[in-house]
Amino acid sequence: MPEVVRRRQWPQVSRPVRNALLWALAMIALSVIGAVGYMVIEGWSFFDSLYMTVNTLATVGFREIAPMNRVGEAWTMFLSLLSVAVIFGTVGIAGESLIAEMGSGKREVRRMQRNVDALHGHFIVCGYGRVGSLVAAELRDDGQSVVVLDTDPNSLDRAVADGFLVVPGDGTSDAVLLKAGVERARGLVSVIDSDANNVYVTISARSLNPDLFIIGRASTASVMRKVLQAGADRTISPYEMAGHRVVQLALKPGVVDFIDAALSRGDLSFGMEEVGVDARLAGQTVGQLRKLGLFTMAIRHDPGVYEPNPADDRALEHGESLIVSGSTDAMRAISETL
Numbered sequence: 001m002p003e004v005v006r007r008r009q010w011p012q013v014s015r016p017v018r019n020a021l022l023w024a025l026a027m028i029a030l031s032v033i034g035a036v037g038y039m040v041i042e043g044w045s046f047f048d049s050l051y052m053t054v055n056t057l058a059t060v061g062f063r064e065i066a067p068m069n070r071v072g073e074a075w076t077m078f079l080s081l082l083s084v085a086v087i088f089g090t091v092g093i094a095g096e097s098l099i100a101e102m103g104s105g106k107r108e109v110r111r112m113q114r115n116v117d118a119l120h121g122h123f124i125v126c127g128y129g130r131v132g133s134l135v136a137a138e139l140r141d142d143g144q145s146v147v148v149l150d151t152d153p154n155s156l157d158r159a160v161a162d163g164f165l166v167v168p169g170d171g172t173s174d175a176v177l178l179k180a181g182v183e184r185a186r187g188l189v190s191v192i193d194s195d196a197n198n199v200y201v202t203i204s205a206r207s208l209n210p211d212l213f214i215i216g217r218a219s220t221a222s223v224m225r226k227v228l229q230a231g232a233d234r235t236i237s238p239y240e241m242a243g244h245r246v247v248q249l250a251l252k253p254g255v256v257d258f259i260d261a262a263l264s265r266g267d268l269s270f271g272m273e274e275v276g277v278d279a280r281l282a283g284q285t286v287g288q289l290r291k292l293g294l295f296t297m298a299i300r301h302d303p304g305v306y307e308p309n310p311a312d313d314r315a316l317e318h319g320e321s322l323i324v325s326g327s328t329d330a331m332r333a334i335s336e337t338l
């Protein structure tokens with residue numbers, strides 16, 4: 001088996017740091033050259049020559065080590081002019097680097113905004129804290145496109161490092177939501193630490209997209225009601241959900257593991273999905289879906305209203321939602337069809 005030759009990877013150095021290193025090397029080189037010049041011209045020791053060179057390059061103007069001949073004076077004038085040229089050149093390079101860095105940042109913002117503008121049917125996650133980062137990761141693992149909104153630069157940097165598109169700003173702002181493509185989005189999850197902000201995000205998002213599926217975070221039952229009244233389709237309380245899950249794991253660990261595996265699209269050969277009944281499915285029966293490899297576990301009429309285990313001759317009606325399970329191939333086929 002041929003040996004793989006690995007090239008040494010040198011650390012990446014930013015342009016400002018690289019310019020600073022080049023300036024330092026240039027000053028060291030000039031100091032050595034200037035000192036050698038004085039040693040040759042005036043016959044001084046290296047230390048005295050270096051002292052005179054540094055004074056000249058720094059334009060300090062201290063007294064001369066000793067009287068100089070005309071050649072030495074010409075050499076001093078040359079070093080002085082060279083020092084001024086290096087200083088002005090350094091300032092120019094530093095300014096150019098700063099402008100380039102600023103331009104690069106603006107270009108990156110424009111590039112990311114173009115990518116956001118190209119999205120359709122994506123999810124918007126407001127707040128990239130502990131909960132928001134998990135929500136974004138789960139959505140991406142499910143194959144969904146995600147745009148993160150946050151006002152904290154550190155949170156935005158983490159989101160970018162994690163590979164997400166970001167829009168800096170407050171999700172309560174209509175302008176920020178529009179930049180995130182709320183009118184084209186499939187859903188929005190508001191998990192900001194502030195209950196009030198989650199309510200305001202819900203109000204703004206619902207006014208901009210009446211068909212948007214919105215999930216809002218709430219800390220108490222009273223806030224959950226307010227989030228729903230503001231227009232959210234669902235509301236969550238992380239602490240309540242955690243407590244509920246712990247109880248379910250304690251009482252029904254096998255059921256919880258089975259459902260998690262079916263919903264996660266992991267190594268199992270089947271999955272579970274919610275399928276909306278549109279014009280293409282309306283009028284078909286549960287039995288017809290079974291022949292396609294899909295088992296209808298329940299039909300949802302309204303939030304919280306389910307018809308479990310419907311009969312094979314049950315006809316599907318437009319606007320209903322089906323909770324179905326089946327093989328991964330069958331689930332993929334129905335997803336591509338719809």
